[in-house]
Amino acid sequence: MCLAIPARVMRVDGDKAQVDFGEGVLREVNVTLVNAKVGDYVLVHAGYAIQLMDEKDALETLSLWNEILAAEEE
Amino acid sequence: MAEKLKFRDPELAKSIAQKIHALTPKGKPVKICHVCGTHEWTITHYGLRSLLPDNVEVIAGPGCPVCIVPASEVDAAIELASKGTVIACFGDLLRVPGSRMSLLDAKAKGADVRIVYSVSDVVQMAQDEANKEFVFFAVGFETTAPSTAVEVSLKPRGNLSFLVSHRVVPPAMELLARMEDLQLKGFIAPGHVSTIIGLKPYEVFPTKYGLPTVVAGFEPLDVLFAVYMVLKQLSENKPALENEYVRAVNWEGNVKAQRLISDVFTVQDGKWRGLGTIPASKLALKPEYAAFDAEKKYRLRFAEGIDSQPGCRCHLVVIGKIKPSECPLFMHACTPQNPVGACMVSMEGTCRVWAKATQV
Numbered sequence: 001m002c003l004a005i006p007a008r009v010m011r012v013d014g015d016k017a018q019v020d021f022g023e024g025v026l027r028e029v030n031v032t033l034v035n036a037k038v039g040d041y042v043l044v045h046a047g048y049a050i051q052l053m054d055e056k057d058a059l060e061t062l063s064l065w066n067e068i069l070a071a072e073e074e
Numbered sequence: 075m076a077e078k079l080k081f082r083d084p085e086l087a088k089s090i091a092q093k094i095h096a097l098t099p100k101g102k103p104v105k106i107c108h109v110c111g112t113h114e115w116t117i118t119h120y121g122l123r124s125l126l127p128d129n130v131e132v133i134a135g136p137g138c139p140v141c142i143v144p145a146s147e148v149d150a151a152i153e154l155a156s157k158g159t160v161i162a163c164f165g166d167l168l169r170v171p172g173s174r175m176s177l178l179d180a181k182a183k184g185a186d187v188r189i190v191y192s193v194s195d196v197v198q199m200a201q202d203e204a205n206k207e208f209v210f211f212a213v214g215f216e217t218t219a220p221s222t223a224v225e226v227s228l229k230p231r232g233n234l235s236f237l238v239s240h241r242v243v244p245p246a247m248e249l250l251a252r253m254e255d256l257q258l259k260g261f262i263a264p265g266h267v268s269t270i271i272g273l274k275p276y277e278v279f280p281t282k283y284g285l286p287t288v289v290a291g292f293e294p295l296d297v298l299f300a301v302y303m304v305l306k307q308l309s310e311n312k313p314a315l316e317n318e319y320v321r322a323v324n325w326e327g328n329v330k331a332q333r334l335i336s337d338v339f340t341v342q343d344g345k346w347r348g349l350g351t352i353p354a355s356k357l358a359l360k361p362e363y364a365a366f367d368a369e370k371k372y373r374l375r376f377a378e379g380i381d382s383q384p385g386c387r388c389h390l391v392v393i394g395k396i397k398p399s400e401c402p403l404f405m406h407a408c409t410p411q412n413p414v415g416a417c418m419v420s421m422e423g424t425c426r427v428w429a430k431a432t433q434v
Contacts, residue, residue, distance in 0.1 A: 003112050003422075004217065004266045004322075030194060032224045033331045043269060043322055046164070046214075047192025048221040050331065051269035053322050 004045040006053050009036045019044065081293030082120075090298045091125040097305045098127045105257055106130070106304050107394055109247055110137035110264035111422020112292050118431045120294040132301065133394030136246045137264060139214045140166040140420040141392060142346040145379030147239050148172035151211050154237070154372060155185035160203075161237075162196040163211040165189040166420040169413060173380040177211075193225050200234035209368045213239045216270045219357055220331035223338040226359065226366055235368040238359055241344055243267050244275040245355040250393060251283040260286040260304035262297065265319040270335075272327025273315055280313040291319035338363060347381045347416055348389030388415035391424050398425040405429060 007019035010026055017036055018026040021044075030048045042049035080086070098104065108114065114134045117123060123132060136142050149172045155161045161177060168178045168189060181187040186206075190196055193210055200208040212222045219240040226236060243264060250256060263276050268289045279287040286307035290300035300318045307313055317323055335357070344356020359367040368374065382389055386408070387401040398404045398417070408414035410429050417423040 004269070030192075030221070030224065033220050033328060033334070043266070045217050045266065046221055047194050048224065050217060050220065050266070051322050051328050054320075 004043040004050060006041050007044050007049075009038055009040045009042055009049075012036060012038060017042075017049065019049070081291075081295050083295065087125065087295055087298055090295065090302055094125075094130070094298070094302050094305060095127050097302070097309050098130055099309075101129060103257070104130045104259045104305065104308065105394075106132050106260045106262060106301060107135045107247075107250060107256075107258050108132060108137060108262040108264070108290075108297075109135040109243055110262075110267070111141075111420065111424075111427070112266070113137065113262060113264065113290065113297060114424055114427045115422065116292050116294055116297050118427050122294060122297060125298065126301065130301070130305070132262070134391075134424040135250055135394050136346060136349060136392045137243075138392075138417065138420050138422040138424070139218070139241060140164075140170055141388065141416040141423045142241060142246075142348065143167070143170060143213055143239050143416070144345045144347045145171065145173045145381045146345070146376040147211075147237070147379075148177065149174075149379050150369075150374045150376055151177060151209070151237055152180045152185070154209055154368065154374070155180050155187055158186075159207045159209050159372075160186040160188060160199070161209055161211055162188045162190045162199065164191075164213065166422070167211060167213055169419045170416050171383065171413070171419070193221050196234060197225050197230050200231050204231065204233060206233065208234045209237050209372075210234065211237045211239065215241060215243050215264070215267050216335070217264075217266045219335055219339065220270060220328070223331075223334040226338045226363055227334060230366070232365065235366050235371045236359065237368040237374075238339070238357055240339070240357040241346065241355055242271075242341070242357065244271075244278075245352045246346065246349065247276075247279065249349060249352055251279060251285060253393070256393065256395065258285060259308060260313075261288070262300045262304065263287055263289040265289060265291045265296070265323060268317075268319065268323045268327065270328045270331045272323070272332075273317055273325050274327075276315050280315050284313045286313045287315050289315075289317045289319050289323050291322065348392040383414050386415040388417040388425070391415075391417050398428040401425070405432065 011018040041053040286304045288300040339357040390396040417425040
């Protein structure tokens with residue numbers, strides 16, 4: 001139920017946006033809860049974008065994991 | 075996200091698992107509780123438990139919002155449906171047992187029960203079919219409540235009202251933290267609930283209860299890393315609140331969503347199936363939105379429902395006291411095709427997740 005899926009914002013029109021879940025098909029979601037711009041990644045839950053996703057942070061998570069693991073190699 | 079698959083990198087998973095083994099003191103049981111059906115799915119689907127030391131147990135808490143809806147609220151929805159009101163709900167809720175039947179049974183008897191993907195679907199239906207009365211059976215935790223709040227705040231047509239069954243997660247976690255016989259050593263906090271509420275509501279767990287608490291995402295490496303972070307805190311004896319899911323969760327959460335929730339809802343004590351009444355854990359519409367409150371509009375009475383069928387141990391599964399396989403009904407009398415308990419119904423119910431894994 002609390003599943004939320006990342007999607008890329010392709011078009012914004014008021015409180016609605018067309019997003020791409022990576023399937024190449026655009027779907028309409030409600031963006032009242034976030035300030036989404038074209039090109040942003042949003043997390044979509046039950047037809048509503050609930051949070052912006054930061055691609056940079058996503059990449060940083062990966063490098064953080066690698067760093068911590070590397071730092072502890074002794 | 076181009077790098078997404080790296081979140082499932084088996085080599086990285088192996089390295090994290092090695093670190094986890096190195097960090098874990100031998101013999102002493104370490105029980106870590108997550109509170110999200112999607113975490114349970116990730117853990118079971120990717121076989122993450124097999125990567126952990128024998129004495130590290132990750133248990134599933136009450137993380138399925140459909141499983142904890144009490145029978146009395148399902149009964150109220152069925153009563154409305156039987157009187158000609160259209161009940162709209164998420165598909166997960168359809169087969170959740172009421173005291174005598176589920177909404178699916180009511181539908182089979184001719185009630186107009188409709189599955190929707192989003193609350194906005196119901197708003198549209200109520201517009202298109204202005205001669206009918208619609209009730210949206212609003213279930214879900216903080217992840218879902220904002221979407222209900224959006225539509226209520228817009229004051230939809232008068233033929234649409236809301237049977238609000240939303241619950242909030244931190245009070246249920248606190249209940250678990252207080253259960254001494256559960257012997258919890260840490261929490262993995264739910265990632266998508268946290269996108270809304272942020273981190274602050276979890277501060278109490280490390281500070282008051284000494285429980286390491288890590289907000290985690292839903293890729294297998296997210297969950298493994300969260301286990302590692304909890305164990306690391308335990309090994310250093312420094313319980314803290316940490317955020318593993320930085321790509322979606324920040325300290326303050328979604329402030330706009332929080333504001334909408336507090337504009338539209340008030341917090342009440344609420345009954346959770348299997349857990350009893352938890353203080354300040356249920357959302358209800360504020361008096362200014364009474365016109366949209368199905369409970370008031372239809373003068374609903376919530377009789378004492380029958381939450382559990384004979385033999386069903388959902389009440390123990392939902393707090394992680396037993397594994398689904400320890401219930402005598404699991405995969406015998408209770409299967410995904412013929413669920414007896416609520417935990418076998420929803421895609422996120424612990425029994426259902428385990429059943430799917432044993433059937434593959």
